[in-house]
Amino acid sequence: xxxxxxxxxxxxxxxxxxxxxxxxxAARDLALQTQIPEPTASKVLKxxxxxxxxxxxxxxxxxxxxxxxxxxxxxxxxIEAIEGPIAxxxxxxxxxxxxxxxxxxxxxxxxxxxxNLAVQAALSEISLADxxxxxxxxxxxxxxxxxxxxxMRGAGTQGNDVH
Amino acid sequence: xxxxxxxxxxxxxxxxxxxxxxxxxAARDLALQTQIPEPTASKVLKxxxxxxxxxxxxxxxxxxxxxxxxxxxxxxxxIEAIEGPIAxxxxxxxxxxxxxxxxxxxxxxxxxxxxNLAVQAALSEISLADxxxxxxxxxxxxxxxxxxxxxMRGAGTQGNDVH
DNA sequence: GCATATGGGACTGAAACGGTCCGGTATATA
DNA sequence: TATATACCGGACCGTTTCAGTCCCATATGC
Numbered sequence: 001x002x003x004x005x006x007x008x009x010x011x012x013x014x015x016x017x018x019x020x021x022x023x024x025x026a027a028r029d030l031a032l033q034t035q036i037p038e039p040t041a042s043k044v045l046k047x048x049x050x051x052x053x054x055x056x057x058x059x060x061x062x063x064x065x066x067x068x069x070x071x072x073x074x075x076x077x078x079i080e081a082i083e084g085p086i087a088x089x090x091x092x093x094x095x096x097x098x099x100x101x102x103x104x105x106x107x108x109x110x111x112x113x114x115x116n117l118a119v120q121a122a123l124s125e126i127s128l129a130d131x132x133x134x135x136x137x138x139x140x141x142x143x144x145x146x147x148x149x150x151x152m153r154g155a156g157t158q159g160n161d162v163h
Numbered sequence: 164x165x166x167x168x169x170x171x172x173x174x175x176x177x178x179x180x181x182x183x184x185x186x187x188x189a190a191r192d193l194a195l196q197t198q199i200p201e202p203t204a205s206k207v208l209k210x211x212x213x214x215x216x217x218x219x220x221x222x223x224x225x226x227x228x229x230x231x232x233x234x235x236x237x238x239x240x241x242i243e244a245i246e247g248p249i250a251x252x253x254x255x256x257x258x259x260x261x262x263x264x265x266x267x268x269x270x271x272x273x274x275x276x277x278x279n280l281a282v283q284a285a286l287s288e289i290s291l292a293d294x295x296x297x298x299x300x301x302x303x304x305x306x307x308x309x310x311x312x313x314x315m316r317g318a319g320t321q322g323n324d325v326h
Numbered sequence: 327g328c329a330t331a332t333g334g335g336a337c338t339g340a341a342a343c344g345g346t347c348c349g350g351t352a353t354a355t356a
Numbered sequence: 357t358a359t360a361t362a363c364c365g366g367a368c369c370g371t372t373t374c375a376g377t378c379c380c381a382t383a384t385g386c
Binding site: 189190191205208209212213219220221222223224225226227 | 359360361362363364365
């Protein structure tokens with residue numbers, strides 16, 4: 001699977017929506033526009049606010065707005081806001097000191113961490129601006145480069161800042 | 164999270180173990196050597212056999228062995244054997260024709276697929292041989308290929324792998 | 327003061343996950 | 357041929373996680 005949860009999916013949609021139409025918007029309005037159930041959208045937005053991806057304004061005329069410009073927000077921030085640190089396996093998550101009980105037998109830990117880093121790197125390449133205003137060509141290189149080893153390096157070395 | 168399930172973790176450990184000590188081994192022995200509970204190990208091995216990652220021999224003196232040489236088996240095969248197709252979100256899974264109900268609003272689909280490809284590419288880089296016999300230098304290039312060096316802090320320094 | 331809007335957390339039903347167990351079948355060996 | 361060994365397929369179950377809802381407290385504009 002390696003599957004991202006529905007909540008995270010919502011978060012990306014909401015954040016993308018905020019990126020496309022900037023300024024402050026009430027959770028209710030965002031929910032209507034994105035067709036996400038209102039309580040759920042609200043819950044997601046709260047988490048985004050806590051993580052610093054969006055800023056919130058309470059009270060009448062309040063609402064949510066992006067904390068920074070879309071091109072300065074990486075998609076991994078949105079994902080981590082909902083799901084916590086991105087870690088492929090328990091033992092590759094450096095933050096939790098969960099020691100691997102099989103470590104002496106498996107010797108797999110270090111490799112998982114590298115895989116993990118590769119995934120994180122792939123996600124770091126994509127900004128909210130890329131999601132909100134696609135087709136500017138940058139992402140294509142990632143899609144087309146998925147054939148062999150050079151792709152990671154290639155995608156990583158070119159600047160993804162076109163917008 | 165982007166977290167891989169425990170079962171998949173077991174699968175990698177078992178496959179790695181088979182890669183390191185080739186020939187056929189009974190599920191029971193593998194379970195003992197890897198300290199994975201026997202019924203669970205058995206279940207995982209069955210799935211690996213079905214997916215063609217390992218071959219099985221029934222009857223007395225039977226057991227499991229790798230279907231191919233370790234360097235010819237990518238870990239994404241092992242992962243997919245347990246978890247099914249690697250897809251980050253529902254709508255980025257091309258196999259299921261689950262149409263995205265928000266598609267007109269989100270326009271996110273294509274980007275998810277690119278992210279997905281990047282993840283798959285990252286996983287395709289690693290073979291079972293890399294997991295079983297690390298330190299041959301191949302993986303290092305991937306780890307270092309991310310330009311986001313700050314995320315990589317300590318990745319290279321964490322070379323305490325080989326057991 | 328009041329309407330509006332977010333903050334925080336409790337709660338619930340459903341689904342997935344981790345793990346176990348059992349009857350069936352294939353095969354090597356005595 | 358009889359028997360022990362070992363995989364095959366799937367049912368089963370307790371626990372956890374997930375998606376979604378609801379409520380009350382708090383902050384703010386008018």
